[in-house]
Amino acid sequence: MVADLLHPWFTPQWERLLTQHRSNRLPHALLLSGAQGVGKHDFAQALANLLLCHQPTASGPCGHCHSCDLRIAGHHPDLVSITPEAIGKPIKVDQVRVLIDHLHSTAQQGGYRVVIMEPAEALNISSANALLKILEEPGDNTLLLLVCHQPGQLMPTIRSRCQRIDFVTPTPEQAQAWLSENLGLDTEKAQQLLRLCHGAPLKARRLYESDLLEQRKKLMTGLADLLRDRVAVTDLALQFGKFDLLQCLDWLNSLLSDIIRMQLANLPEPVVNPDMKSMLQAVAKRADSAKIFALADRIQEERVSLMLRHNPNRQLLLERLLLLWSDLARKT
Structure with a gap:
């Protein structure tokens, strides 16, 4: 559900995009930029869930339409995730070419097509140039979500074709409260984890669970x-x-x-x-x-x-x- 993915420090960004969506002004590409571990991927997934739902409610996707059933089962044909094949490896041009072929077809569920790419800075020169073709002609009801930890490593031509949404690290109080609640930790332990992770709560959670x-x-x-x-x-x-x-x-x-x-x-x-x-x-x-x-x-x-x-x-x-x-x- 959206509520599980929308962390409290995301409210301004979420409201901004909801307003754009309701007025049919949602761009075709968003660059979700911020430090690693603040929850940008969760935000991207929450937005994708909402857009793919056929009967969304005021609080998010309905959770029971056919599109939601496909998404929950992990087999939604109009939701594409692109990541490097291994940690530290680039996103290859062949991966982007497969995406281009996929987007040339119509949405199978008759609604939005959503692409989540993370980390976007893993694009090499060849794959970035291939992605430009999609950004220039994305097609109707298509949204590319580029989750980026290091925007300076992206080609300027990629950045210029995306609407940038910045995500700051939550306040220490927000991060500590969230981490304590999610992991059942006392305040001191949660604060120590956050210090090691520069205040990024989801990175702190991964650190604790790994x-x-x-x-x-x-x-x-x-x-x-x-x-x-x-x-x-x-x-x-x-x-x-x-x-x-x-x-x-x-x-x-x-x-x-x-x-x-x-x-x-x-x-x-x-x-x-x-x-x-x-x-x-x-x-x-x-x-x-x-x-x-x-x-x-x-x-x-x-x-x-x-x-x-x-x-x-x-x-x-x-x-x-x-x-x-x-x-x-x-x-x-």
């Missing part, structure tokens, strides 16, 4: 052992190479952010990673600021490279970063 927290625990233990010379860089890089690499870089960057805050703002303890208080206090006391910023810059370079879908040698990448990390606490 094995990523266990990966983080192993990462933090390994980094602490490395500072004490209890483990070799090569062995640790081999272990971390099995983890979500982009997530590891984000966690390492969050540690550096805490250290910088403790040094520059003279904070007594870390903000994002309070469970690593002892380690971060020790590094903040001993580390040279120039080394910290150099490592932060290197992490950002590697993050950009990964998001651009380059294929680095994971072992060498991690070894370089871990050597820089181990060097932080060594006095010169």
Whole structure:
């Protein structure tokens, strides 16, 4: 149902699009832009559910017409979802060509045809150019929903042909209340998850429900052992190479952010990673600021490279970063 997908921080965007829809001014392409984990996909799905329903009510789709039955069963012929074939891979031109062929036919249920593409920034040059053909001539009652976490990575010609809807991260109070209610967590645990996820509540939920927290625990233990010379860089890089690499870089960057805050703002303890208080206090006391910023810059370079879908040698990448990390606490 729409109510399950429409989070309370989406009300302004939802009302805006409902007004456009009721006055037959809904565009043929929407760019849903915002940080990952705030719920843009849920919003796209809620809008698709409403548009595909043959007997919508004031609160959303009816849930019992033939179109709703098909959608609920997961086989609606007029709802197309396009994602990369694997995490970190691009959306291929062949996927877009299949979509073009599909949209050349009429809607099988006689209403809207809706396409949800996520993440839209995964389009490569060939697939983006192919998508332009759809954006220029989408056909009647067709809506393309491009869910995008990094709009700057989209071709300007793609962005210019979409109406952009921006989604901000909810307030800490909204995010904490939602997370506590959905996962049955106390306030402190919910706040800690949100700190690790930059305030994005759905990302925090995925973190809690996956094995990523266990990966983080192993990462933090390994980094602490490395500072004490209890483990070799090569062995640790081999272990971390099995983890979500982009997530590891984000966690390492969050540690550096805490250290910088403790040094520059003279904070007594870390903000994002309070469970690593002892380690971060020790590094903040001993580390040279120039080394910290150099490592932060290197992490950002590697993050950009990964998001651009380059294929680095994971072992060498991690070894370089871990050597820089181990060097932080060594006095010169």
